[in-house]
Amino acid sequence: MTAAFDLTVLMYHYVRDPGDQSEAGTGIPGLPTAAFEAQLAEVRRAYNPVAWPAVQAHLAGEAPLPPRACLITFDDGLRDHYENVFPRLQAAGLSGLFFALARRPGDGLTLPHRIHFLLPRLGLNGLRAALVALLPPADVAAFRAAEAHYATLWSDPVDALKTALQRDLAAAVAEPLRFLMAHHIGQENRLADAYYVNAAQVEAMLAGGMHFGGHSLTHPWLDWLPSDEASAEVGASATWLSRLAAGPWSFAYPFGGFDERTPGLLAAAGYGAAFTTRAQTRHTSPFHIGRYDGESLPAGFFAADFKEDALVTG
Numbered sequence: 546m547t548a549a550f551d552l553t554v555l556m557y558h559y560v561r562d563p564g565d566q567s568e569a570g571t572g573i574p575g576l577p578t579a580a581f582e583a584q585l586a587e588v589r590r591a592y593n594p595v596a597w598p599a600v601q602a603h604l605a606g607e608a609p610l611p612p613r614a615c616l617i618t619f620d621d622g623l624r625d626h627y628e629n630v631f632p633r634l635q636a637a638g639l640s641g642l643f644f645a646l647a648r649r650p651g652d653g654l655t656l657p658h659r660i661h662f663l664l665p666r667l668g669l670n671g672l673r674a675a676l677v678a679l680l681p682p683a684d685v686a687a688f689r690a691a692e693a694h695y696a697t698l699w700s701d702p703v704d705a706l707k708t709a710l711q712r713d714l715a716a717a718v719a720e721p722l723r724f725l726m727a728h729h730i731g732q733e734n735r736l737a738d739a740y741y742v743n744a745a746q747v748e749a750m751l752a753g754g755m756h757f758g759g760h761s762l763t764h765p766w767l768d769w770l771p772s773d774e775a776s777a778e779v780g781a782s783a784t785w786l787s788r789l790a791a792g793p794w795s796f797a798y799p800f801g802g803f804d805e806r807t808p809g810l811l812a813a814a815g816y817g818a819a820f821t822t823r824a825q826t827r828h829t830s831p832f833h834i835g836r837y838d839g840e841s842l843p844a845g846f847f848a849a850d851f852k853e854d855a856l857v858t859g
Contacts, residue, residue, distance in 0.1 A: 578629050684714065
C-alpha cells in the first residue's frame with residue numbers, strides 16, 4: 546500500500562484560440578493560449594514542476610517528490626496538444642503527461658466527440674429529436690428516463706443529455722450518432738484524423754520530453770461496463786503504450802468514471818497509477834490521484850495559502 550502523498554495535478558482538454566482549426570465544428574472554445582502560458586508561468590513560480598517519471602519513481606518507492614510538486618496532464622490526445630500545448634511546454638522548460646486514446650486507423654471519433662460536433666449543427670432539441678427518430682421504442686423510453694434523471698443532477702440541459710447518451714445509452718446510440726455524423730457533418734474518419742494527434746506527432750512529442758498515458762480505446766464510463774469490456778478498454782491502451790515506453794504506465798479514467806474493480810483491472814494490465822477528475826492534492830492510492838481542471842481554476846489557486854476547500858466540487 547502506497548503511503549499518502551501530496552501532489553498537485555492540473556488537467557486540461559482544450560487549449561486553443563478562436564479560429565483554431567481544431568475548434569472548427571465543435572463550438573468548444575477551450576483555454577486561450579495566452580491564459581495557458583500565464584498558468585505555466587504561475588506553475589513555475591508557485592510549484593516544483595515534475596514530469597511523469599518523477600511521479601512513477603515516487604510511487605515505486607525509489608525517490609520522494611519535492612515539496613509542492615506539480616504535474617501537468619492533458620486528456621483525449623487532441624490536435625490542440627501538439628499544435629498549441631507542446632511548443633509552449635517546451636518553451637517553458639516543462640514536461641506534460643498526455644492521456645491519449647488508443648485509436649486505430651479508421652476508428653473515427655469517439656462517441657462524446659461525435660456529440661460535440663453534432664450539437665452545434667443540430668442544437669439540443671434537434672439532436673434529441675434525430676435520435677428519437679432512429680432508436681427503437683424501448684431505447685427511446687430509456688433515453689427519456691435517463692435524461693430526466695440527469696436533469697435533476699445537472700443545471701445545464703446539455704450536460705443532462707450528454708450524460709444520458711454517454712452513460713446509459715452509449716451502446717444504443719453509437720451507430721445512430723455515426724449515421725448522423727455522415728448525414729450532417731461529412732466524412733468522420735477524415736475529420737478524426739485531423740482532430741486527434743497522429744503517430745508522427747506522438748513520436749515528436751516523446752522526442753521533445755513529453756510522456757503519454759492511457760485513456761482507453763473508445764472513451765467509455767468504465768464503471769458502466771461489464772468487467773470483460775472494461776478490461777479490454779484498458780488493455781487496448783496498454784498495448785498502445787507498450788510500443789512507446791516501458792511500464793508501469795499511467796491511466797486517466799474517461800469522464801472520471803471508476804469503481805472498485807478498476808484499480809485491479811489496471812494493475813493487471815501493467816499500470817502503476819490512475820488519475821481521476823476529483824479536485825484534491827492529498828492522495829491515498831496511486832489509482833485515485835485527483836486533478837484540478839486547469840481550464841476553470843478558482844481565483845487564488847496559485848497563491849501559497851490556497852486551500853482545497855476553496856473549491857466546490859461535485
